[in-house]
Amino acid sequence: MGSKPKKSKTYRFNEEWEIDYFFTMVNDKCCCLICLSSIAIAKKGNLERHFLALHNKYQTDYPPNSELRKRKIRDLKTQLTNQQNIFTKPILKSQAVTTASFKVSYLLDKECKPFSDGEFVKEFFLEMDSLFNDFKNKSEITAVIQDLQLSRNSVMRRIEKMSGKLKEHLHNDINRCSCFCVQCDESTDISDTAQLLVFIRMVFGDFISNEELLGMISLKERTRGVDTV
Template sequence: MASFVISHKIVKHSKTFSEGEFLKDCMIAVSDILCPESKKKFESISLSRRTVVRRIECISEDLTDQLGIRIKSLLWYSLALDESTDISDTAQLLIFITGIDDQFVITEELLSVEHLKETTTGDDLFESVSSCMERFGLPWDMLVNVTTDGAPSLTGKNSGLLRKMKDKVLAMNSSHSMLSLHCIIHQESLCKSVLNLKHVVDPVVRVVNFIKARGLNHRQFKSLLSDLESEYSDVLYHTNVRWLSLGKVLQRVWNLREEIVKVTEMKNTTMEFSTQMKNREWQSVISFAVDIIAKLNALNLKLQVKCVFAHEMYAEVKSFQVKLMLFSRQLKEHNYAHFPTLQLQTIATQSAEKYSQQLSHLNEEFVRRFADFKLLEKEFALLTVPFTIDIDSVPAEIQLELIDLQNDIVLKEQFKGLELMQFWSSLQKDKFSNLQTFTRKMFTLSASTYICVQTFSTMNLNKSKCRSQLTDVNLTSIMRIATSTISPDFEKLVKTCSQLHSSH
């Protein structure tokens, strides 16, 4: 069993297969000190590269089997899809499933990694998804929604994957339609582009890269910061403009602006940043950028929290939209209460109006990009505030049950003290069957593909330049083990392994 447990840990921590031999050497060395009498036990553990590979494949098969058993009990499910190319130029399609059973137990797991060797058209992707669903016995008419990052091959109007999946669902059950959503985190990131901060970002990126790229300058900068007793010992290195890192870069550069200007002057280097920092108008622009990007990044981090339902994520977005309109009104009135960096600057009326207008445009972009989620507002309201929603606004098959629910004083009190899912799962199945069917569907909605993005990070960490020859089977095993919340049945694995050995 020890070799299975260690192999499992190796994958969970994205270590190479050959790490097992190193770990075995460490254990044997430590056993000499702590438990010499057990040294032979450690020596008997098989952790060669080949053994670790076999163990990992067995663990992956076990997790797949356990997932298959869970899938059989699901009443409804949704999928999150994302496609990316690995270091060997192989397109990898990740398929994650979120499902719910009769007891309102949620299953969220990696369903499959589909390896696309040639083209990645809508037809290719549909064939891969269909094959995956067939392998796991997933009925099309139980599919509630599919969420993607909006790539053309996935969302094409006539030949994209989503179009083909919707047609398939309707063909299987004409009374059931599949929802399609654009990843809420991806949409939020795209909204930021409307701010058009390139004239701020470019000078900041150039000066940071100048400091980091020249070793001498970098050492002098660190020394200077030390002399000035700055709270920052370094500047974050910014190469590609990713919003989360950009927010940190802007904040840190702003706080170190005087030190940075001194460094560039010491090197007799003319940098746009140093020149611009003498301009009050540009100082106010970068101050505005620091504050608004910090707020956008705070929203982004809230949306990345694990185990958050679609209605909760959309509530965060709606809340932010209301805040944007408040900020816009306040800036127009020269009220900078929620913009601490900007508040310290001297702001011209014209600039304040420009910032106000930018926030108004940003809000409009949020409205446009989250139109698909807005269409679900009534459904979200029924799920979260069932005792106050208008009976006439819900589907006919739910109305009578909802009337019974709203007029049940005991249930109304229970609703106040229970978590949302606990409340809905506690209802009498025979009395509120349609309501429970509706809420199960809502709880399975996949609002983002962030779990796919995280998994691609795992893929890139494992299938790197040093491990570019990793086989598709090995890669699939690694990604399943690395992402799974299911515990391997180690006892069963050991028993199966022993039976195989005895049969030989």
């Protein structure tokens, strides 16, 4: 009989090692608070070897189990958190700006406003900066508003992207529905052109129904009943 494969041993970080060897866990990695080096395997021997070889001075300057040592560890953890925020804050800011840009573009499209009105919305917010006079981070708020991408082309790209997502969602619903029916209706726009509206009603396996606009077709020829015979 063949030998059974050996199971890989899992090492877990012990909270006491933070006090003993100045290590902590960052994104599932064992990180040294002093030099910010990471140890691949969170094993006591590896942490102790690293600490004594590179940071043995901390053992004497900050005696074990002393309040001075605990305070130093808190300071190092605060510095590490601040360094992480330097990288994560711009990413979160960029995501918030992009989300706001999509929301404004959606409202412009919903209200049938010109795409160029996006710049007016941005200017409108900047003119209301007096609302933020009592805020300590007024300059940050103003900077975020100025970063809003609301040019005519940006609004157009946002609307096209949302439209593509809606089409993809509709196609997925059609593919997974149990049955559906199609209904047509005719309307006339302001240019006196007949528009054929096609609606689809879908029923899913859990008996939930959903109705969506499938498409709109312009009928520029005659639309009398006799013309369709």
